[in-house]
Amino acid sequence: MFKFITHRSFGANLLAVVVVSLILLLAFIVLLRTFTRHNEVVKVPSVKGMNLAEATRTLQSMGFEVSVEDSAYRDNLPKLSVVYQSPDAGDEVKASRTVYLTVNRFIPPMIELPNLMGLQFKFAESSLSGYGLKLGDTTYKPDFARNTVLDMVVNGVSTKAGTKIPMGTVVSLVLGQGIAETQIPVPDLFGMRLTDARVVLEANGVLMGSVVPDGDVSDTATAFIYRQTPAPVTSDGIQNLIHAGQAIDVYVGKQIPVRADSTQQN
8 A cells, every 4th residue: 555655756745644534524514513513503491480400491391401590589489480591582592502590499598678767768779679678567656857767667666777688578668657737835853754645646646756854863764854845835924836846855863853833834
């Protein structure tokens, strides 16, 4: 065979090498296309909302690889169901392509309750939604700051900002009702303990304003009120009036006060 090659011209040998190389290259390309399914594409099915096992079976039956890459939490979807997929449904890709899935968490993550105090209702509502929380009931109480958040309630309990709660928790809001148009007589708080006075004011829709204790008072809750602003009556004995939602400031001492006369000065 070597004699046959050596007896041929260099040009003929070179041509033979080129022809053989081309044949081998074409064969390689054909085999490569066969193994890689060149130009063979399929549409990715939609598996969003399916549980993970069902989504995996669906994708693998069409020749896709499946990989769970992340988790999220959606309280409107079943646990361990598919939230996102990549590539998206309808994309045309090779059948051997890996489809990455994000599944719904089985246990909701814990988050901090945002500080909504003092926010207008529409901003508080938007903030709750942004944190993945649900708006519950809205109730009103007299306060000059109309439609602002006065309290946040979770499971019937007043809850402070920063408290850890599960995502998806229902948060109810207490809002300011604003100052009422009608007026009521100023409640007479003279001689009451501060705790009892708060009950009276709340029943009348009036707010407790500043509490000014005497220097020897260590526990204001059990102290006695000896002065309030505004007073129940004027120096002329005329009944003072107040709007629901307004506040009364009080001064408290350790001793039970004795009223000097039938009126109380401002």
